[in-house]
Amino acid sequence: MDMSSHPLLASMDEPPPFPSNYPQLRRLDRSVYCQICKEPFQGPVSIACGHSFCSSCIRSSLDVLKKCPSCNEPASEGSIRRNRALEEITDAWEESRPIIYGFAQPPIAKKRPAPDSGSKPTSSSNTKKLKTSSREASGSRSQSPTKFRISNEEQDVDQTEDLQDEGNDDLDDVQELTENDEAPCPICQATLPISSIPMHIEKGCPPPKTRTNGIRKGNQKADWKKVFSGQTSSGKTKEVELKRITKPNYMIATPADLRAILAEYSLPTTGDKEILIKRVQEWIILFNSNLDTSHPSSLSALRARLSDVEASKRRDKEKGKDDMVAQLGNRDGLQKYAKDKKSEFERLKREIMERDKRRKDEEEGKGGRENAIEVE
Amino acid sequence: MSGLATKRLMKELADIQGKGTPEGIVLLSADDLQEWIFLISVLGEETIYKGETFALRMKFGNRYPIDVPEVTFLANDQYQPPLHPHVYSNGHICASILGNEWSPVLNAVAICITMQSMLASNKKKSRPEGNDRYVRSAPSNPKLTRWHYDDDVSFSIRLNLFNILRVLLN
Numbered sequence: 355m356d357m358s359s360h361p362l363l364a365s366m367d368e369p370p371p372f373p374s375n376y377p378q379l380r381r382l383d384r385s386v387y388c389q390i391c392k393e394p395f396q397g398p399v400s401i402a403c404g405h406s407f408c409s410s411c412i413r414s415s416l417d418v419l420k421k422c423p424s425c426n427e428p429a430s431e432g433s434i435r436r437n438r439a440l441e442e443i444t445d446a447w448e449e450s451r452p453i454i455y456g457f458a459q460p461p462i463a464k465k466r467p468a469p470d471s472g473s474k475p476t477s478s479s480n481t482k483k484l485k486t487s488s489r490e491a492s493g494s495r496s497q498s499p500t501k502f503r504i505s506n507e508e509q510d511v512d513q514t515e516d517l518q519d520e521g522n523d524d525l526d527d528v529q530e531l532t533e534n535d536e537a538p539c540p541i542c543q544a545t546l547p548i549s550s551i552p553m554h555i556e557k558g559c560p561p562p563k564t565r566t567n568g569i570r571k572g573n574q575k576a577d578w579k580k581v582f583s584g585q586t587s588s589g590k591t592k593e594v595e596l597k598r599i600t601k602p603n604y605m606i607a608t609p610a611d612l613r614a615i616l617a618e619y620s621l622p623t624t625g626d627k628e629i630l631i632k633r634v635q636e637w638i639i640l641f642n643s644n645l646d647t648s649h650p651s652s653l654s655a656l657r658a659r660l661s662d663v664e665a666s667k668r669r670d671k672e673k674g675k676d677d678m679v680a681q682l683g684n685r686d687g688l689q690k691y692a693k694d695k696k697s698e699f700e701r702l703k704r705e706i707m708e709r710d711k712r713r714k715d716e717e718e719g720k721g722g723r724e725n726a727i728e729v730e
Numbered sequence: 731m732s733g734l735a736t737k738r739l740m741k742e743l744a745d746i747q748g749k750g751t752p753e754g755i756v757l758l759s760a761d762d763l764q765e766w767i768f769l770i771s772v773l774g775e776e777t778i779y780k781g782e783t784f785a786l787r788m789k790f791g792n793r794y795p796i797d798v799p800e801v802t803f804l805a806n807d808q809y810q811p812p813l814h815p816h817v818y819s820n821g822h823i824c825a826s827i828l829g830n831e832w833s834p835v836l837n838a839v840a841i842c843i844t845m846q847s848m849l850a851s852n853k854k855k856s857r858p859e860g861n862d863r864y865v866r867s868a869p870s871n872p873k874l875t876r877w878h879y880d881d882d883v884s885f886s887i888r889l890n891l892f893n894i895l896r897v898l899l900n
Contacts, residue, residue, distance in 0.1 A: 363744055
């Protein structure tokens with residue numbers, strides 16, 4: 355078939371591959387891909403043999419087969435470990451890819467830098483584009499852009515509360531914006547510390563955690579108390595404990611057990627045992643793999659994804675049925691069906707006639723016992 | 731189709747568009763992301779299938795690539811399944827890679843390559859033992875059949891396959 359203009363591919367938004375004269379870049383690009391979903395790693399984990407996959411991919415795979423998909427070594431969920439270095443590499447590469455893609459273009463195409471070109475309609479490149487503009491936007495507010503930029507570069511280092519600076523307390527000196535100062539996000543206008551704006555946009559503008567200003571010093575004692583008592587500020591506000599769910603034994607679990615698990619995470623508890631098992635399985639994959647990433651989704655986003663999965667499964671199941679019913683509903687369709695299945699009908703007819711004949715022969719002969727074993 | 735299956739199949743399609751398929755394998759139809767048909771022929775002078783072309787149909791479920799697709803050779807007026815000790819006359823294939831040896835890192839083209847090499851390594855045209863009996867009672871979906879892969883052929887195919895794939899996927 356003609357692959358140059360496949361209708362299914364028209365709607366695809368994929369970053370274009372690197373030109374073939376840069377096999378090294380192609381290899382680099384591939385190396386941050388999960389071999390199961392062929393997408394950049396999301397919450398990468400490694401297993402006992404050393405191969406790495408997205409957490410949700412390998413969890414789904416191990417549910418079916420307890421082997422490494424790449425090398426066939428025995429593997430189990432117990433051996434799953436977060437691969438933080440790989441996650442950092444993937445994030446860094448995703449961030450740099452549009453830039454390097456621009457460098458890798460032939461000179462003529464170079465006039466249009468890749469990150470802003472219309473040929474890259476991926477959602478990730480869009481956020482990247484926004485990110486760049488946000489840097490520029492907030493940078494222009496600063497009177498010392500050099501300093502601002504340097505501090506922005508450091509944003510990958512986890513921001514901690516105790517990163518104090520002098521300019522912050524001195525309200526008269528507002529010109530010197532530093533990473534601990536707050537500024538409105540250029541997208542959603544929420545007020546955030548400048549240093550966390552790029553990450554905030556990267557995550558798709560989640561509402562910022564409310565935090566009152568100027569209480570840092572005073573609250574330090576309380577913060578330490580929290581640390582020592584083992585409770586975290588986030589743990590207190592979350593409705594459920596963010597701890598990996600242990601898989602139930604589906605063979606012996608009762609529907610009530612499964613409903614209890616689902617109810618704990620405010621999920622629908624309808625359906626028979628089979629549906630409940632599927633839902634629990636799917637949820638455990640979503641929930642546990644969400645704990646393996648530095649960019650976790652909210653629980654409500656996970657719930658939405660679960661209901662999407664269920665809806666798409668239902669659609670797939672009913673799709674074939676609907677088509678069949680629609681086809682048999684009209685005369686032409688019925689005739690076409692009969693025509694398509696004619697050879698099958700004939701075959702069945704022939705087989706039944708042969709079988710009847712054989713039976714008859716057997717009864718007449720009464721000796722053909724050994725032929726009685728027949729698969730019907 | 732779930733997000734993973736759709737995305738993955740789109741990627742495979744784009745890959746076929748970009749890089750093409752290996753020699754002897756042609757994508758005949760991929761009108762949707764549910765069912766694809768490939769044409770397979772065995773290359774070289776030594777093969778017993780010289781000049782023959784077979785149509786391989788793959789049906790992808792919504793758990794692809796975690797679950798193996800349903801793979802059969804077409805058996806209709808236009809195409810006949812190859813005469814092979816692992817291929818039944820209804821097009822069902824007994825190959826471990828389509829059963830317990832499936833791995834989600836494989837893809838549609840990898841299945842085609844496996845089938846091609848399975849045919850290439852065959853020396854004698856014959857149907858599997860008990861073909862007629864199986865065909866009479868077989869379910870329409872070969873994944874519902876319980877296969878026994880005790881043959882060393884399927885094993886060697888798998889070993890070869892990983893070597894082939896390492897080259898192919900790069």
